[in-house]
Amino acid sequence: MMYGIIGAILLLLVLLTCGFFIRRQFYKEIDKLEAWKIEIMNRPVTEELGKVKRLNMGGEAESLFEGWRKDWEDLLNEELPAVEDKLFEIEEHTDKYRFKKAKEVQAGAEAILQNAEQKIKDILDGVNELMDAEKESRKEVEELGKIFKDLKKQLLTRRHTYGKGIKSLDLRVDGLAEKFVRYHELTEAGNYLEAKKLADELKAETETLQEDAGKIPDLLAEMESLLPMQFRELKEGYKEMAAQGFALDHLQFDEEMKELTEKLSAYRKQLEQADTTDVEEGIREIKERIETIYDILEKEAYAKNYVLKHFREVKDILDEVREENKRLKTETESVQKTYQLHEESMAVPAELDKQLEKLAARLAVLEVKIPENETIYSVLSEQLKEMEGQIEKLRDDQKTFNEFLQNLRKEEMEARAKIMGLKRTIQDMRRLVERSNIPGLPDSYRTLYEAAWNAIRDTAESLHATPLNMEKVNRHLLEAEQAVGNFEKSTKALMENVQLAEKVIQYGNRYRAKYKKVADGLERAEVAFRRYDYEKALEEAATTVEAVEPGALKKIEKMLETEELL
Structure with a gap:
């Protein structure tokens, strides 16, 4: 009986001790939540909202301000007092050891405070966004206004350099002027966020207009003066070369010039609408194509000059190499009487002769083509250069084979000299032994x-x-x-x-x-x-x-x- 009483007393003491520590922990949490609530109440939200009043209070600014102010007042007058009530409720449950209930109420209080934090963040972020929008758009529009003023002056003083495109540019200027007016109307009405979007549009359109206004005069000058002049010069050069007998049909010159002219006309119409999209790249491609045709014509003229100048030289060199090969054949036959030669060595002059005959035949065909009007000289030039290289290689082969023949006699004399030296060495050794x-x-x-x-x-x-x-x-x-x-x-x-x-x-x-x-x-x-x-x-x-x-x-x-x- 006594042990039972003692056990019950000990259990009660343990429970009281645990309850004491749990209550102490809840009281600490109550203090933390109270401090959190007070810190939220002391946030400078009212001061931040006061910044908005410096703007034109109307439209978006007024609507946003009223919404933010209401949210802040609701937070102060309804949500935070509700937190205070929950703190008293937590304390009451804690005193009565209703810890589970106290925990539930604590979670509710924390949720209200976290929601309050998010509301304050949304308010401050909104205020900053509105103030930044006003500041940035105002600064941006001021700079754009200076650029716009310079553009209007440029278009007024250099109207003749824009051709028919000046009408489209004027329309774009008028459109921008209307948007500048609309921007100021929006700011005066307090619609700063809408004004910021319009300022971004103004920036993009002003920069595009500035870029087009800078490009059009130069592009127009190229299309109306430089390129037509190059077209004329190119056509004259083509006609002159055709009259001189150059075979140029493979260039399809007329079709090419027609295509380039049509492209140029299309780009010109595009500039009349003050649209430079892809025009700069298109003009560059036309100029590159003209340069390519010039290069082809120059290459053809150079090739003809090369063929006419070097054909006789190549033919004379080939004749010399063929004569040298005849001498080599005779020399080989003579050497065969004194020295044994491999079949490959004996066949060298004959093999060279075959290759030389093939080159002579090709050169004869090329000679027939030279005076023909259907001849593409760049092709003949490449063929002639190729034959030059082959002739030079055959000449090197002849030189190598001739050196081989000459070395046979040299090797013989060296061998005889070495034999004499070896005999002397044996005799010297013999005398050394005898002495x-x-x-x-x-x-x-x-x-x-x-x-x-x-x-x-x-x-x-x-x-x-x-x-x-x-x-x-x-x-x-x-x-x-x-x-x-x-x-x-x-x-x-x-x-x-x-x-x-x-x-x-x-x-x-x-x-x-x-x-x-x-x-x-x-x-x-x-x-x-x-x-x-x-x-x-x-x-x-x-x-x-x-x-x-x-x-x-x-x-x-x-x-x-x-x-x-x-």
Whole structure:
């Protein structure tokens, strides 16, 4: 029983404690909402609305002002007092621990305050929009008025430069003048937002009029003076070239000029309505087309001059190249008696001859076309230039082949000279060996000697062949150079091994009596030396001496170098 009472008391204490903290939290929220309400009431909305009174109060301005003022008064007199009532209700529910009900009423109060915030924002945004519209449009219209005044003066003093288009420009000026008047009427009536829209229209139309008024005189001058003059000059040039025999039908000149004239007429009518839309681009295209036709006619005139001037030169060059090819054919036949030639090489003059004959035939056809009135000289000019390039290439091919023939004799003489040099190298090596008093020569060395002489003999025999095959000669010559090179290298190695083996054996004699292994090693080296295996002798002697005196071999090599210097 006692435990039950204690438990109930503890539970009650817990509930009272929780209730205390929850009530405390609600009281804080009530304070926040109260502060929020007061802050809203103190907003300078009335001062902002007072700015509107500085405008002309009528029309839109008056209507908007009354609406904003009513919204603000409703907020102060109805909505915010309702918030105050809800705050008392929240407090009452909190005191009685009706927290759920207090929460619902709190949400309602917050919703009213948030709605009030949005209303105030809408009012202030509307006021700013109205004031900005008045300020911006007033400034804009003042600047446009200056531009409009200058435009009227320009159209009045330079009326003759606008042709028939001046009537349309005058109508547009009158229309703008009416809109300026309408703008001032709207502002005086307080319709500032509508006036702002009209100011934007005025700006776009004034700028367009200013742009057109600036373009029309120059465009009109081009259409009435410059372009007609270019048309006349172009027609005269065309007639003159046609009379001189130029083939110009492919240009379809009359149809082209008719189309350009019609376009020019259409643009002129468009300017009479003071409409420059696409006219500037259209005039540019007409001028580009005229320039293109001029370029074509000039190219045709240049091409005719080029053909008449260069045809004879090209024909003479072709004749020279054909004569040179005859000489090459004769030279090739003569060279064949001395040197063997590949089938491809022998066929070069004949192949060149075929190409030259084709060019001669094409040139003959071109020569027939030159005096004909149906001839398009730009086409003939391209054909002639192409043939010039082909002739030049064939001339280069002739030069290359002629150098090939001349080089055959040069290669032969060089090969003979190299063979003589290789023979001298072998003889020099032979004398070097003989002067050294070597006990004997190893078989491997004799084999290299014989291989070198055999290679020289093969090369010499190929040089005596008739007709001479230079590919075979060069192949044998390369083998001979390699064989003699190997022989020369082997000779020098042989001499070095003999000399060094003798010195190492002599140096090792100082240890022969003291060390048996030295005596045995030197004995093996001497046996190899007497068998002419000098490399083996050097290896045995060096290994033996190095075993008792490390570094001895390098020491002996330095001694030999010193002796050679002395």
